[in-house]
Amino acid sequence: xxxxxxxxxxxxxxxxxxxxxxxxxxxxxxxxxxxxxxxxxxxxxxxxxxxxxxxxxxxxxxxxxxxxxxxxxxxxxxxxxxxxxxxxxxxxxxxxxxxxxxxxxxxxxxxxxxxxxxxxxxxxxxxxxxxxxxxxxxxxxxxxxxxxxxxxxxxxxxxxxxxxxxxxxxxxxxxxxxxxxxxxxxxxxxxxxxxxxxxxxxxxxxxxxxxxxxxxxxxxxxxxxxxxxxxxxxxxxxxxxxxxxxxxxxxxxxxxxxxxxxxxxxxxxxxxxxxxxxxxxxxxxxxxxxxxxxxxxxxxxxxxxxxxxxxxxxxxxxxxxxxxxxxxxxxxxxxxxxxxxxxxxxxxxxxxxxxxxxxxxxxxxxxxxxxxxxxxxxxxxxxxxxxxxxxxxxxxxxxxxxxxxxxxxxxxxxxxxxxxxxxxxxxxxxxxxxxxxxxxxxxxxxxxxxxxxxxxxxxxxxxxxxxxxxxxxxxxxxxxxxxxxxxxxxxxxxxxxxxxxxxxxxxxxxxxxxxxxxxxxxxxxxxxxxxxxxxxxxxxxxxxxxxxxxxxxxxxxxxxxxxx
Amino acid sequence: xxxxxxxxxxxxxxxxxxxxxxxxxxxxxxxxxxxxxxxxxxxxxxxxxxxxxxxxxxxxxxxxxxxxxxxxxxxxxxxxxxxxxxxxxxxxxxxxxxxxxxxxxxxxxxxxxxxxxxxxxxxxxxxxxxxxxxxxxxxxxxxxxxxxxxxxxxxxxxxxxxxxxxxxxxxxxxxxxxxxxxxxxxxxxxxxxxxxxxxxxxxxxxxxxxxxxxxxx
Numbered sequence: 001x002x003x004x005x006x007x008x009x010x011x012x013x014x015x016x017x018x019x020x021x022x023x024x025x026x027x028x029x030x031x032x033x034x035x036x037x038x039x040x041x042x043x044x045x046x047x048x049x050x051x052x053x054x055x056x057x058x059x060x061x062x063x064x065x066x067x068x069x070x071x072x073x074x075x076x077x078x079x080x081x082x083x084x085x086x087x088x089x090x091x092x093x094x095x096x097x098x099x100x101x102x103x104x105x106x107x108x109x110x111x112x113x114x115x116x117x118x119x120x121x122x123x124x125x126x127x128x129x130x131x132x133x134x135x136x137x138x139x140x141x142x143x144x145x146x147x148x149x150x151x152x153x154x155x156x157x158x159x160x161x162x163x164x165x166x167x168x169x170x171x172x173x174x175x176x177x178x179x180x181x182x183x184x185x186x187x188x189x190x191x192x193x194x195x196x197x198x199x200x201x202x203x204x205x206x207x208x209x210x211x212x213x214x215x216x217x218x219x220x221x222x223x224x225x226x227x228x229x230x231x232x233x234x235x236x237x238x239x240x241x242x243x244x245x246x247x248x249x250x251x252x253x254x255x256x257x258x259x260x261x262x263x264x265x266x267x268x269x270x271x272x273x274x275x276x277x278x279x280x281x282x283x284x285x286x287x288x289x290x291x292x293x294x295x296x297x298x299x300x301x302x303x304x305x306x307x308x309x310x311x312x313x314x315x316x317x318x319x320x321x322x323x324x325x326x327x328x329x330x331x332x333x334x335x336x337x338x339x340x341x342x343x344x345x346x347x348x349x350x351x352x353x354x355x356x357x358x359x360x361x362x363x364x365x366x367x368x369x370x371x372x373x374x375x376x377x378x379x380x381x382x383x384x385x386x387x388x389x390x391x392x393x394x395x396x397x398x399x400x401x402x403x404x405x406x407x408x409x410x411x412x413x414x415x416x417x418x419x420x421x422x423x424x425x426x427x428x429x430x431x432x433x434x435x436x437x438x439x440x441x442x443x444x445x446x447x448x449x450x451x452x453x454x455x456x457x458x459x460x461x462x463x464x465x466x467x468x469x470x471x472x473x474x475x476x477x478x479x480x481x482x483x484x485x486x487x488x489x490x491x492x493x494x495x496x497x498x499x500x501x502x503x504x505x506x507x508x509x510x511x512x513x514x515x516x517x518x519x520x521x522x523x524x525x526x527x528x529x530x531x532x533x534x535x536x537x538x539x540x541x542x543x544x545x546x547x548x549x550x551x552x553x554x555x556x557x558x559x560x561x562x563x564x
Numbered sequence: 565x566x567x568x569x570x571x572x573x574x575x576x577x578x579x580x581x582x583x584x585x586x587x588x589x590x591x592x593x594x595x596x597x598x599x600x601x602x603x604x605x606x607x608x609x610x611x612x613x614x615x616x617x618x619x620x621x622x623x624x625x626x627x628x629x630x631x632x633x634x635x636x637x638x639x640x641x642x643x644x645x646x647x648x649x650x651x652x653x654x655x656x657x658x659x660x661x662x663x664x665x666x667x668x669x670x671x672x673x674x675x676x677x678x679x680x681x682x683x684x685x686x687x688x689x690x691x692x693x694x695x696x697x698x699x700x701x702x703x704x705x706x707x708x709x710x711x712x713x714x715x716x717x718x719x720x721x722x723x724x725x726x727x728x729x730x731x732x733x734x735x736x737x738x739x740x741x742x743x744x745x746x747x748x749x750x751x752x753x754x755x756x757x758x759x760x761x762x763x764x765x766x767x768x769x770x771x772x773x774x775x776x777x778x779x780x781x
Contacts (some may be wrong), residue, residue: 082741085741085742086741088742089599089736089739089741089742090736092599092742093596093599093732093733093736093739094733096595096596096599096732097596097729097732097733099604099617100592100595100596100616100617100725100728100729101726101729103606103615103616103617104614104615104722104725104726104729108615109613112615149733150733150734150736
């Protein structure tokens with residue numbers, strides 16, 4: 001009766017008695033395990049048998065009996081009602097006194113101790129219900145007291161309750177078990193409700209903090225993930241810990257307001273948001289190129305990570321700050337092209353491009369910088385030396401940092417196509433020649449797939465592209481290998497643009513001159529109806545860009561007109 | 565109908581123990597006399613390792629606390645005095661009005677006298693205190709004395725509670741029949757009044773009503 005769940009069992013035992021008039025004896029037994037070292041073991045394996053013998057002592061014995069007299073007087077009428085009320089009154093008083101008495105007995109204090117979950121003890125309380133009981137020994141009786149409740153005389157019998165209990169339990173060594181001191185879990189990973197963005201402190205094992213946001217987490221590059229979360233999603237698995245990070249994700253402040261560019265085939269990977277951010281952030285790298293209005297679709301790095309903020313050590317940013325390269329970027333025929341094709345709108349310093357990255361800084365997983373960014377440096381430098389038009393080089397450099405989720409290299413063809421029909425086409429052969437070294441280094445690919453932008457004036461663009469290819473060819477003649485690579489990549493970028501792709505089948509690997517002439521002839525075959533003035537203006541811009549690059553590299557510009 | 569009187573064992577308590585002791589005793593008695601539908605609530609005493617049962621009625625608890633407050637204020641005015649608190653259960657009987665009685669009459673059918681001896685236990689003693697013959701360390705002896713005294717009070721209180729249970733079990737016939745919907749029998753708690761003369765008048769009134777001499781210590 002000390003526990004509610006046991007009360008139900010008591011009732012079941014009552015009904016299971018053969019004879020309802022047999023006494024029901026409820027023994028409250030104290031199971032006491034000796035206090036020894038084994039008690040500590042029991043703490044960890046409470047179900048295991050105690051090492052020492054467990055003493056069982058009856059500390060309370062309740063006897064409930066319903067005596068049935070031989071002669072049962074059954075009142076009737078009003079007497080019955082009065083009788084039932086009296087029986088009810090007396091039963092209620094008996095129940096109240098029983099309720100109070102139970103809490104005054106010593107066993108109740110033990111019951112309360114066991115009920116508290118704060119500690120574990122070396123004893124336990126069990127009960128036994130039976131219709132007979134073993135009499136107590138004299139020794140046991142000496143330490144026990146008895147109280148008999150006033151019987152309640154019912155119509156058909158007499159209900160009597162009595163209790164025999166131990167007056168004191170101080171003889172038993174009832175003590176809580178020794179528990180281990182609380183141990184602080186230093187590498188506690190928490191529950192699924194834990195903030196997933198929380199970073200965990202490094203432990204002595206060398207595990208480093210790793211934060212796993214819902215998407216695009218950027219684990220520390222120096223630490224591999226050591227403790228997987230069972231509740232975390234699989235995004236963190238196979239997480240390239242040292243994958244180079246993309247550029248900053250926060251939208252930087254632009255000199256010119258970036259506009260949402262119409263991308264024919266925007267990257268639709270999971271990191272679309274970051275693409276936007278990276279795109280925006282990358283644009284900041286080329287902020288010097290003020291005329292760049294339409295932000296190219298920069299694809300994120302291959303590593304599924306949030307764009308890391310570019311530190312001051314980022315060479316791209318550093319170089320960007322050191323030199324302003326106001327290279328205009330060719331745009332589609334949307335009316336904005338003239339704006340971008342006029343390099344004069346910007347200060348001369350904008351024509352300068354950031355210096356090339358070191359040759360050794362290849363696409364390396366251990367590099368802290370984005371390989372696309374590194375590659376872009378090479379391309380940019382190649383452009384500078386390769387007499388590329390300012391706008392094209394700007395486009396090239398801007399595009400090179402674009403990545404998609406598939407590969408590290410950037411694809412610029414889609415950029416060009418998305419931004420419209422490029423005005424310049426490059427010789428494929430020349431691009432390939434200069435492209436070889438870069439291809440050896442990394443898997444160069446364009447950021448976007450080939451789109452289906454139908455460019456009507458691709459022919460004129462091809463003409464200009466061929467002219468640019470001549471410039472790149474010149475750069476090759478000048479030729480450091482890195483320059484050739486940059487030019488080659490630029491050429492490839494321009495070549496894979498939609499209008500250029502249509503001419504791709506016409507491109508072939510020839511000598512520079514031959515290619516140039518062929519390109520011109522081919523380009524002429526794909527003349528698209530457009531304003532001549534626009535085309536000439538674009539060509540002029542590219543020429544100026546080329547001049548600038550060559551002037552810096554000390555190469556004399558050879559123009560088409562001069563050749564002719 | 566007879567009025568059953570129960571004189572509970574005298575308890576020697578300190579001033580700060582009055583409230584808990586009285587609460588325990590009064591609630592225990594009422595719990596055995598509130599034969600209607602109640603929701604028992606176990607209450608653990610803070611000063612003693614005793615658990616008593618309340619009826620779970622907020623109003624009842626408030627009334628009892630008010631009476632205890634009155635008693636405590638009386639004790640403060642009359643320190644070191646034996647006092648008595650009377651808990652009476654009565655029936656309301658309508659009676660024909662006469663020139664010296666009211667229309668309604670209270671028929672007390674049970675009275676409980678709680679005898680308390682509130683002592684102002686001397687605090688930190690000097691070596692000349694008669695309570696400690698051998699002074700080794702006044703602090704330790706005072707602590708041990710306090711703990712032993714506390715154990716004695718706890719045992720006495722437990723005995724008082726057993727006494728209540730025994731009385732409740734043995735005498736049931738005088739308890740009026742339970743009315744449907746009625747939880748408590750009408751009761752009143754009488755504490756000593758501020759003036760002795762008034763207290764004496766209260767006792768005389770009680771004698772007139774109950775017809776039984778009250779035992780005063």
